[in-house]
Amino acid sequence: MNRIVEKEFFSENVVKLVVEAPLIAKARKPGNFVILRVSEKGERIPLTIAAADEQKGTITLIAQKVGVSTEKLAKMEVGDKLIDLVGPLGKATEIHKVGTILACGGGVGVAPLLPIVEGFKKAGNRVISVLAARSKDLIILEDEIRKWSDEVIIMTDDGSYGRKGLVTQGAEEIIQREKIDECIAIGPAIMMKFTALLTKKYEIPTQASLNSMMVDGTGMCGACRVTVGGKTKFTCVDGPEFDAHQIDFDEMLMRLGGYRKEEQVAFEQYCKIN
Amino acid sequence: MTTLTEYLKEKRGEEWREDLRKKLKGKERTDIPRVHMPEQEPLERVKYQNMEVNLGLTEEQALVEASRCMDCVNPTCIDGCPVQINIPEFIKNIERKEFALAAQSLKLTSALPAVCGRVCPQEKQCEELCFYTTKLKKDPVAIGYLERFAADWERESGKMSVPECAPSNGIKIAAIGSGPASLSFAGDMAKLGYDVTVFEALHEIGGVLKYGIPEFRLPNSIVDVELDNLRSMGVKFVNNFIVGRTASFDDLKAEGFEGFFVASGAGLPRFMNIPGENYNGVMSSNEYLTRVNLMGAASDEYDTLVMRGKNVAVIGGGNTAMDSVRTAKRLGAERAMIVYRRSRIEMPARVEEVKHAEEEGVEFMNLANPVEYFADETGRVNKMRLQYMELGEPDESGRRRPVAIEGSEKDIDVDLVVVAVGVSPNPLIPSCLPDLKVSRWGTIEVGDNMQSSIPVLFAGGDIVRGGATVILAMGDGRNAAKSMHEYLSEEKK
Numbered sequence: 221m222n223r224i225v226e227k228e229f230f231s232e233n234v235v236k237l238v239v240e241a242p243l244i245a246k247a248r249k250p251g252n253f254v255i256l257r258v259s260e261k262g263e264r265i266p267l268t269i270a271a272a273d274e275q276k277g278t279i280t281l282i283a284q285k286v287g288v289s290t291e292k293l294a295k296m297e298v299g300d301k302l303i304d305l306v307g308p309l310g311k312a313t314e315i316h317k318v319g320t321i322l323a324c325g326g327g328v329g330v331a332p333l334l335p336i337v338e339g340f341k342k343a344g345n346r347v348i349s350v351l352a353a354r355s356k357d358l359i360i361l362e363d364e365i366r367k368w369s370d371e372v373i374i375m376t377d378d379g380s381y382g383r384k385g386l387v388t389q390g391a392e393e394i395i396q397r398e399k400i401d402e403c404i405a406i407g408p409a410i411m412m413k414f415t416a417l418l419t420k421k422y423e424i425p426t427q428a429s430l431n432s433m434m435v436d437g438t439g440m441c442g443a444c445r446v447t448v449g450g451k452t453k454f455t456c457v458d459g460p461e462f463d464a465h466q467i468d469f470d471e472m473l474m475r476l477g478g479y480r481k482e483e484q485v486a487f488e489q490y491c492k493i494n
Numbered sequence: 495m496t497t498l499t500e501y502l503k504e505k506r507g508e509e510w511r512e513d514l515r516k517k518l519k520g521k522e523r524t525d526i527p528r529v530h531m532p533e534q535e536p537l538e539r540v541k542y543q544n545m546e547v548n549l550g551l552t553e554e555q556a557l558v559e560a561s562r563c564m565d566c567v568n569p570t571c572i573d574g575c576p577v578q579i580n581i582p583e584f585i586k587n588i589e590r591k592e593f594a595l596a597a598q599s600l601k602l603t604s605a606l607p608a609v610c611g612r613v614c615p616q617e618k619q620c621e622e623l624c625f626y627t628t629k630l631k632k633d634p635v636a637i638g639y640l641e642r643f644a645a646d647w648e649r650e651s652g653k654m655s656v657p658e659c660a661p662s663n664g665i666k667i668a669a670i671g672s673g674p675a676s677l678s679f680a681g682d683m684a685k686l687g688y689d690v691t692v693f694e695a696l697h698e699i700g701g702v703l704k705y706g707i708p709e710f711r712l713p714n715s716i717v718d719v720e721l722d723n724l725r726s727m728g729v730k731f732v733n734n735f736i737v738g739r740t741a742s743f744d745d746l747k748a749e750g751f752e753g754f755f756v757a758s759g760a761g762l763p764r765f766m767n768i769p770g771e772n773y774n775g776v777m778s779s780n781e782y783l784t785r786v787n788l789m790g791a792a793s794d795e796y797d798t799l800v801m802r803g804k805n806v807a808v809i810g811g812g813n814t815a816m817d818s819v820r821t822a823k824r825l826g827a828e829r830a831m832i833v834y835r836r837s838r839i840e841m842p843a844r845v846e847e848v849k850h851a852e853e854e855g856v857e858f859m860n861l862a863n864p865v866e867y868f869a870d871e872t873g874r875v876n877k878m879r880l881q882y883m884e885l886g887e888p889d890e891s892g893r894r895r896p897v898a899i900e901g902s903e904k905d906i907d908v909d910l911v912v913v914a915v916g917v918s919p920n921p922l923i924p925s926c927l928p929d930l931k932v933s934r935w936g937t938i939e940v941g942d943n944m945q946s947s948i949p950v951l952f953a954g955g956d957i958v959r960g961g962a963t964v965i966l967a968m969g970d971g972r973n974a975a976k977s978m979h980e981y982l983s984e985e986k987k
């Protein structure tokens with residue numbers, strides 16, 4: 221179980237893994253995620269299920285190398301097994317026909333966005349996607365997103381691909397051009413924060429999928445707590461998607477940095493040894 | 495059918511017990527002082543997360559302690575034990591050096607004696623009702639220590655008896671969760687010939703015994719032996735499997751499962767909802783203990799990290815709070831404090847844990863309650879504001895209610911706060927079974943036979959009781975096994 225059957229690097233730091241997990245492939249819905257451990261002494265890390273193939277019994281994960289665990293994950297090869305994999309976790313995205321959807325994805329956030337875009341398109345919506353990254357080689361899954369979108373706009377910080385600018389610039393043009401019924405934003409917390417501020421200005425209902433710190437993923441520890449509408453919520457069981465206009469992004473950004481010092485030390489140690 | 499009283503009387507009447515009673519005069523027995531449990535030195539043990547504090551009685555100590563027990567005509571101690579272990583029977587077997595028989599006697603009613611001997615709140619259960627406590631006003635017989643002695647002896651002798659199992663009846667049963675309730679349920683069902691699979695959401699089997707209670711109180715190896723024992727009885731364990739998510743009840747039914755025992759525990763941590771509680775460095779005891787006990791965060795070899803603090807405050811007065819504060823001490827805290835809103839005597843923790851914590855240098859701030867946390871510019875907690883309390887009128891629990899003293903606030907420097915103010919039932923299973931009756935506290939409602947509103951579904955442990963104890967969870971598991979067997983046998987007729 222949990223054998224890696226396919227591996228592909230999208231860029232130096234972003235890797236796609238297809239993993240055997242028949243039960244999860246069958247039970248998952250767009251918006252769900254898994255928690256995995258790479259090895260016996262590894263930590264539990266959450267990753268979104270980017271795609272699943274029920275027939276083959278596999279799920280697709282897309283991970284960006286940011287620290288020790290994702291680094292180790294990216295080193296695993298086809299045929300290797302993940303020691304632990306549990307899911308599907310989190311609430312599924314509420315997918316329904318609303319009209320026109322604006323889907324904003326930043327960096328590796330495009331991975332969790334993909335099954336949602338697919339879902340909304342299949343439900344009969346018009347889907348406009350805005351993909352953004354620092355530079356050309358960090359734009360991932362463009363073809364897959366195109367397959368399920370009526371229109372795709374690419375934004376890069378440095379202008380090396382698509383148009384130069386931030387995700388919010390691309391999004392605002394669309395909003396001014398036509399009526400958007402709902403928006404979904406997934407990416408770095410800071411990107412979601414500004415997307416939420418933008419859509420709030422235009423009063424467009426917006427969902428954001430949060431990537432908080434997690435331990436168990438089953439509502440047992442509270443590590444993943446965020447403040448939404450003034451109330452504490454657990455991202456792993458109450459989310460990961462919430463009404464973006466109600467999320468306290470500043471608190472979330474602060475909480476994401478909680479282990480930064482320790483993580484850096486661990487990462488430097490890891491790099492020294494390897 | 496013989497009643498329990500008749501059975502006890504019959505066992506007590508056996509010749510060897512009569513002979514043993516004659517060996518010493520009552521006065522000689524009651525003059526012996528209660529044994530002291532040998533312990534690791536506090537200064538030494540606080541250096542290690544995994545060093546067990548209690549070392550266990552030596553054989554000599556156990557023999558002397560066992561001889562204190564009067565083998566009472568009316569053994570009131572048994573009334574204090576939730577699973578009614580035949581206490582004088584096992585203790586007298588220790589006295590006559592039949593340690594294997596003592597262990598067997600324990601196993602007739604308790605599935606995990608080595609565990610309960612270590613973690614039962616004995617002073618509020620069996621030992622509270624011992625003749626020594628009630629009539630002589632002396633220290634009770636050390637029932638818990640002796641229980642641990644017999645169970646450890648059996649394990650270390652390598653002669654663990656694998657209980658006999660009835661021939662397989664091929665009926666598939668699912669137990670959900672792998673804490674003490676499920677483990678004892680699985681053992682009893684396997685004995686009856688059922689094909690039992692235990693499903694666990696986490697990557698380790700054992701529930702709170704593994705992820706909550708630290709190794710300095712309950713070594714993992716003790717739990718692992720019990721798990722191996724169950725495996726050898728044919729019980730299957732599946733980790734990383736969340737019933738209701740990885741597969742639904744209907745999926746399991748389609749797989750051929752005919753009976754379900756839900757023992758998913760009380761996994762949901764409570765917070766106090768006070769300002770600043772979401773700052774970095776404020777976390778639930780579940781997170782703190784899971785990182786350290788399940789994920790090995792105390793050791794550099796593991797990837798998981800845990801925040802460490804110089805000044806650590808743990809909020810609460812239960813076992814979880816004691817485990818957290820002692821863990822903080824072991825992770826290098828200079829000041830490790832318990833903040834509890836009632837007084838010392840009301841603390842629900844086991845008396846021994848409070849004593850051990852105190853020996854290890856834990857500070858107790860009783861009659862105090864945090865009302866707000868403050869943080870530095872990075873969002874890391876750096877202060878807590880305490881409000882002091884006094885005890886007022888008793889509340890429904892019979893304990894005197896703490897009342898805030900106006901204007902008594904005081905700020906204290908902290909860089910880590912662990913909130914251990916209780917847990918709520920895990921809502922996952924009830925949320926995916928609309929027909930399941932739950933109370934307004936979210937616990938699953940069951941009858942005396944542990945059967946829920948869905949006939950094939952039984953439940954026990956913390957998901958039924960809210961936060962309770964290992965022994966009660968275990969008793970539920972046994973009770974549920976008995977009832978489910980009766981129910982399924984009836985259905986199959």
Ligand SMILES: Cc1cc2nc3c(=O)[nH]c(=O)nc-3n(C[C@H](O)[C@H](O)[C@H](O)COP(=O)(O)OP(=O)(O)OC[C@H]3O[C@@H](n4cnc5c(N)ncnc54)[C@H](O)[C@@H]3O)c2cc1C
Nearest residue numbers: 265266267268282283284286287288289290328431432483
């Ligand atoms: C529900 C959910 C779904 C997710 N889906 C994906 C996914 O599909 N693909 C993917 O690449 N990542 C995803 N993440 C984020 C991923 O879990 C983290 O990047 C990973 O746990 C980091 O582990 P590490 O040991 O490699 O790095 P760490 O050593 O833990 O962290 C290294 C650095 O990354 C930062 N960091 C840590 N965690 C996060 C985080 N959650 N978000 C942003 N920065 C973080 C830290 O502040 C630190 O500076 C998801 C997170 C959640 C909660």
Ligand SMILES: Cc1cc2nc3c(=O)[nH]c(=O)nc-3n(C[C@H](O)[C@H](O)[C@H](O)COP(=O)(O)OP(=O)(O)OC[C@H]3O[C@@H](n4cnc5c(N)ncnc54)[C@H](O)[C@@H]3O)c2cc1C
Nearest residue numbers: 671673674675695701702706737758759955956962963964
């Ligand atoms: C830190 C701490 C210290 C304690 N100290 C003591 C003590 O000294 N003495 C004492 O008597 N009691 C103590 N207790 C209480 C005692 O541990 C519990 O009462 C007991 O463990 C409850 O057992 P249980 O079988 O109901 O569930 P748990 O031990 O809670 O196990 C439940 C398991 O079910 C799993 N689960 C939940 N949902 C699902 C699902 N849908 N599918 C699959 N698996 C699932 C969980 O992951 C968990 O592992 C302590 C508790 C804690 C937290």
Ligand code: SF4
Nearest residue numbers: 575610614619620638
């Ligand atoms: S199981 Fe607990 S209550 Fe019962 S005899 Fe043993 S220590 Fe006492």
Ligand code: SF4
Nearest residue numbers: 563564566571624625
């Ligand atoms: S009440 Fe005390 S002395 Fe009497 S049988 Fe029980 S343990 Fe022994």
Ligand code: FES
Nearest residue numbers: 437439441442456
């Ligand atoms: S990750 Fe532990 S409660 Fe959400």
